[in-house]
Amino acid sequence: MAPSTTVASAEQIAVPETLLKKRRTNDATREAKLAAAAEARKARLAKRKVIFKRADEYVKEYTAKEREEIRLKREARKTGDYYVSAQPKVFFVVRLKGISKIAPKPKKILQLLRLLQINNGVFIRVTKATEQMLRLVSPYIAYGEPNLKAIRELVYKRGYAKVNGQRIPITDNSIIEENLGKYGIVCMEDLVHEIATCGPNFKQATQSLWPFKLSNPTGGFRDRKFTGFVEGGDTGNREQHISKLIHQMV
Known part of the structure:
Protein backbone atom coordinates (compact mmCIF):
# COMPACT_ATOMS: atom_id res chain seq x y z
CA MET A 1 0.00 0.00 0.00
CA ALA A 2 1.48 3.31 -1.10
CA PRO A 3 2.19 5.85 1.62
CA SER A 4 -0.24 8.81 1.62
CA THR A 5 1.19 12.23 0.74
CA THR A 6 -0.23 15.39 2.23
CA VAL A 7 -0.04 18.70 0.35
CA ALA A 8 0.66 21.72 2.50
CA SER A 9 -1.90 24.50 2.36
CA ALA A 10 -1.05 28.01 1.23
CA GLU A 11 -1.09 29.19 4.85
CA GLN A 12 1.41 26.49 5.86
CA ILE A 13 3.97 27.37 3.23
CA ALA A 14 6.58 29.71 4.64
CA VAL A 15 6.95 32.88 2.56
CA PRO A 16 10.36 34.57 2.58
CA GLU A 17 10.45 37.82 4.53
CA THR A 18 11.92 39.71 1.55
CA LEU A 19 8.93 38.74 -0.59
CA LEU A 20 6.49 39.83 2.12
CA LYS A 21 8.31 43.12 2.44
CA LYS A 22 8.16 43.64 -1.32
CA ARG A 23 4.43 42.92 -1.36
CA ARG A 24 3.82 45.41 1.45
CA THR A 25 5.87 48.04 -0.37
CA ASN A 26 3.97 47.46 -3.61
CA ASP A 27 0.62 47.68 -1.81
CA ALA A 28 1.65 50.91 -0.10
CA THR A 29 2.90 52.38 -3.39
CA ARG A 30 -0.31 51.42 -5.17
CA GLU A 31 -2.45 52.97 -2.43
CA ALA A 32 -0.35 56.15 -2.51
CA LYS A 33 -0.75 56.41 -6.29
CA LEU A 34 -4.50 55.91 -6.07
CA ALA A 35 -4.76 58.55 -3.35
CA ALA A 36 -2.62 61.00 -5.36
CA ALA A 37 -4.73 60.39 -8.48
CA ALA A 38 -7.92 61.04 -6.52
CA GLU A 39 -6.47 64.27 -5.09
CA ALA A 40 -5.29 65.39 -8.54
CA ARG A 41 -8.74 64.72 -9.99
CA LYS A 42 -10.35 66.69 -7.18
CA ALA A 43 -7.92 69.58 -7.76
CA ARG A 44 -8.62 69.54 -11.52
CA LEU A 45 -12.36 69.72 -10.94
CA ALA A 46 -11.95 72.63 -8.51
CA LYS A 47 -9.63 74.44 -10.94
CA ARG A 48 -12.06 73.84 -13.80
CA LYS A 49 -14.84 75.51 -11.80
CA VAL A 50 -12.59 78.54 -11.21
CA ILE A 51 -11.71 78.73 -14.92
CA PHE A 52 -15.37 78.54 -15.99
CA LYS A 53 -16.29 81.23 -13.47
CA ARG A 54 -13.52 83.52 -14.74
CA ALA A 55 -14.54 82.95 -18.35
CA ASP A 56 -18.14 83.84 -17.49
CA GLU A 57 -16.97 87.05 -15.79
CA TYR A 58 -14.87 87.97 -18.84
CA VAL A 59 -17.86 87.49 -21.16
CA LYS A 60 -19.95 89.79 -18.97
CA GLU A 61 -17.14 92.37 -18.99
CA TYR A 62 -16.78 92.28 -22.79
CA THR A 63 -20.56 92.52 -23.28
CA ALA A 64 -20.85 95.47 -20.88
CA LYS A 65 -18.06 97.29 -22.71
CA GLU A 66 -19.72 96.76 -26.11
CA ARG A 67 -23.07 97.98 -24.80
CA GLU A 68 -21.45 101.06 -23.30
CA GLU A 69 -19.81 101.86 -26.65
CA ILE A 70 -23.17 101.56 -28.41
CA ARG A 71 -24.87 103.74 -25.79
CA LEU A 72 -22.25 106.48 -26.11
CA LYS A 73 -22.54 106.46 -29.91
CA ARG A 74 -26.32 106.78 -29.70
CA GLU A 75 -26.09 109.63 -27.20
CA ALA A 76 -23.66 111.46 -29.46
CA ARG A 77 -25.91 110.94 -32.48
CA LYS A 78 -28.92 112.32 -30.60
CA THR A 79 -27.11 115.53 -29.72
CA GLY A 80 -25.58 115.87 -33.19
CA ASP A 81 -22.05 115.20 -31.96
CA TYR A 82 -19.42 112.66 -32.96
CA TYR A 83 -18.28 109.87 -30.69
CA VAL A 84 -14.54 109.26 -30.79
CA SER A 85 -13.43 105.85 -29.50
CA ALA A 86 -10.61 105.59 -26.99
CA GLN A 87 -7.07 105.35 -28.29
CA PRO A 88 -5.95 101.76 -28.95
CA LYS A 89 -3.89 100.10 -26.23
Missing part, protein backbone atom coordinates in the same frame (compact mmCIF):
# COMPACT_ATOMS: atom_id res chain seq x y z
CA VAL A 90 -2.74 97.03 -28.16
CA PHE A 91 -1.48 96.61 -31.72
CA PHE A 92 -0.98 93.40 -33.62
CA VAL A 93 2.01 93.66 -35.96
CA VAL A 94 2.72 91.26 -38.83
CA ARG A 95 5.81 91.30 -41.02
CA LEU A 96 5.23 91.38 -44.78
CA LYS A 97 8.72 91.84 -46.27
CA GLY A 98 11.83 89.65 -46.13
CA ILE A 99 15.42 90.63 -45.35
CA SER A 100 16.41 91.96 -48.77
CA LYS A 101 16.83 95.71 -49.27
CA ILE A 102 16.17 96.64 -45.63
CA ALA A 103 18.36 99.30 -44.01
CA PRO A 104 20.21 98.40 -40.78
CA LYS A 105 18.00 100.53 -38.50
CA PRO A 106 14.63 99.08 -39.61
CA LYS A 107 16.19 95.60 -39.55
CA LYS A 108 17.22 96.13 -35.91
CA ILE A 109 13.73 97.35 -35.00
CA LEU A 110 12.19 94.26 -36.58
CA GLN A 111 14.55 92.12 -34.49
CA LEU A 112 13.53 93.99 -31.33
CA LEU A 113 9.89 93.35 -32.19
CA ARG A 114 10.73 89.62 -32.63
CA LEU A 115 9.59 89.74 -36.26
CA LEU A 116 12.36 87.63 -37.79
CA GLN A 117 10.45 86.01 -40.66
CA ILE A 118 7.78 86.90 -43.19
CA ASN A 119 4.23 86.47 -41.81
CA ASN A 120 5.45 86.49 -38.21
CA GLY A 121 3.13 88.41 -35.89
CA VAL A 122 3.27 89.78 -32.34
CA PHE A 123 1.15 91.80 -29.92
CA ILE A 124 2.69 95.03 -28.63
CA ARG A 125 1.59 97.68 -26.15
CA VAL A 126 0.87 101.04 -27.77
CA THR A 127 3.19 103.72 -26.41
CA LYS A 128 4.86 106.78 -27.91
CA ALA A 129 8.10 104.83 -28.33
CA THR A 130 6.47 101.83 -30.01
CA GLU A 131 4.45 104.07 -32.35
CA GLN A 132 7.68 105.77 -33.47
CA MET A 133 9.30 102.40 -34.07
CA LEU A 134 6.32 101.21 -36.11
CA ARG A 135 6.43 104.32 -38.29
CA LEU A 136 10.08 103.63 -39.12
CA VAL A 137 9.33 100.07 -40.24
CA SER A 138 5.83 100.69 -41.67
CA PRO A 139 6.94 99.87 -45.28
CA TYR A 140 7.74 96.31 -44.13
CA ILE A 141 4.82 95.54 -41.79
CA ALA A 142 1.05 95.77 -41.37
CA TYR A 143 -0.37 96.67 -37.97
CA GLY A 144 -3.52 97.85 -36.28
CA GLU A 145 -5.90 97.36 -33.37
CA PRO A 146 -7.26 93.77 -33.31
CA ASN A 147 -10.72 93.02 -31.98
CA LEU A 148 -11.48 90.41 -29.35
CA LYS A 149 -12.45 87.75 -31.89
CA ALA A 150 -9.13 88.14 -33.74
CA ILE A 151 -7.11 87.93 -30.50
CA ARG A 152 -8.92 84.81 -29.39
CA GLU A 153 -8.51 83.23 -32.83
CA LEU A 154 -4.76 83.86 -32.81
CA VAL A 155 -4.20 82.49 -29.31
CA TYR A 156 -6.37 79.40 -29.74
CA LYS A 157 -5.40 78.47 -33.30
CA ARG A 158 -1.80 79.67 -33.66
CA GLY A 159 -0.66 80.12 -30.07
CA TYR A 160 2.61 78.44 -29.02
CA ALA A 161 4.30 78.86 -25.65
CA LYS A 162 7.94 79.78 -25.25
CA VAL A 163 9.37 77.34 -22.68
CA ASN A 164 13.13 77.27 -22.08
CA GLY A 165 13.72 78.69 -25.54
CA GLN A 166 11.57 76.02 -27.19
CA ARG A 167 8.34 76.41 -29.18
CA ILE A 168 5.73 74.31 -27.37
CA PRO A 169 2.10 73.91 -28.55
CA ILE A 170 -0.43 75.02 -25.94
CA THR A 171 -2.33 71.75 -25.58
CA ASP A 172 -3.35 72.23 -21.95
CA ASN A 173 -3.97 75.04 -19.49
CA SER A 174 -1.23 73.60 -17.26
CA ILE A 175 1.40 74.91 -19.72
CA ILE A 176 0.08 78.45 -19.22
CA GLU A 177 -0.15 78.02 -15.47
CA GLU A 178 3.45 76.80 -15.22
CA ASN A 179 4.74 79.87 -17.07
CA LEU A 180 2.31 82.58 -15.93
CA GLY A 181 0.62 81.20 -12.81
CA LYS A 182 2.56 83.59 -10.57
CA TYR A 183 0.88 86.48 -12.42
CA GLY A 184 -2.61 85.06 -11.93
CA ILE A 185 -2.86 83.77 -15.53
CA VAL A 186 -3.80 80.09 -15.40
CA CYS A 187 -5.81 79.40 -18.58
CA MET A 188 -6.33 80.45 -22.20
CA GLU A 189 -9.15 82.87 -21.35
CA ASP A 190 -6.92 84.59 -18.77
CA LEU A 191 -4.28 84.99 -21.47
CA VAL A 192 -6.78 86.38 -24.00
CA HIS A 193 -8.19 88.79 -21.40
CA GLU A 194 -4.73 90.04 -20.40
CA ILE A 195 -3.86 90.78 -24.02
CA ALA A 196 -7.23 92.25 -25.00
CA THR A 197 -7.36 94.63 -22.02
CA CYS A 198 -3.61 95.36 -22.00
CA GLY A 199 -3.47 94.33 -18.36
CA PRO A 200 -0.63 94.92 -15.88
CA ASN A 201 1.08 91.66 -16.90
CA PHE A 202 0.75 92.26 -20.64
CA LYS A 203 4.50 92.12 -21.22
CA GLN A 204 4.91 88.79 -19.40
CA ALA A 205 1.90 87.34 -21.22
CA THR A 206 3.13 88.30 -24.70
CA GLN A 207 6.76 87.37 -24.00
CA SER A 208 5.63 83.88 -22.95
CA LEU A 209 4.13 83.39 -26.43
CA TRP A 210 6.26 82.46 -29.42
CA PRO A 211 5.78 84.92 -32.32
CA PHE A 212 2.75 83.79 -34.31
CA LYS A 213 3.58 82.01 -37.56
CA LEU A 214 0.80 82.91 -39.99
CA SER A 215 -0.04 81.83 -43.55
CA ASN A 216 -0.46 84.05 -46.60
CA PRO A 217 -3.97 85.54 -46.50
CA THR A 218 -6.81 83.73 -48.19
CA GLY A 219 -7.10 85.21 -51.67
CA GLY A 220 -3.56 86.61 -51.50
CA PHE A 221 -2.24 90.10 -50.86
CA ARG A 222 -3.19 93.11 -52.93
CA ASP A 223 -1.43 93.76 -56.24
CA ARG A 224 0.57 96.62 -54.69
CA LYS A 225 1.57 94.77 -51.56
CA PHE A 226 4.44 97.03 -50.47
CA THR A 227 2.58 100.33 -50.77
CA GLY A 228 0.59 101.86 -47.94
CA PHE A 229 -2.80 100.45 -47.00
CA VAL A 230 -4.54 103.78 -47.70
CA GLU A 231 -2.91 103.82 -51.16
CA GLY A 232 -4.30 100.43 -52.13
CA GLY A 233 -1.49 98.29 -50.74
CA ASP A 234 -1.06 96.24 -47.57
CA THR A 235 1.62 97.90 -45.43
CA GLY A 236 1.30 100.41 -42.63
CA ASN A 237 -1.45 101.17 -40.15
CA ARG A 238 -4.70 99.36 -40.99
CA GLU A 239 -6.43 100.41 -37.74
CA GLN A 240 -9.46 98.12 -37.11
CA HIS A 241 -9.06 96.49 -40.53
CA ILE A 242 -6.14 94.43 -39.17
CA SER A 243 -8.71 92.00 -37.76
CA LYS A 244 -9.89 91.08 -41.26
CA LEU A 245 -6.30 90.38 -42.31
CA ILE A 246 -5.78 88.21 -39.20
CA HIS A 247 -8.88 86.12 -40.04
CA GLN A 248 -7.49 85.59 -43.55
CA MET A 249 -4.02 84.59 -42.31
CA VAL A 250 -4.87 82.29 -39.39
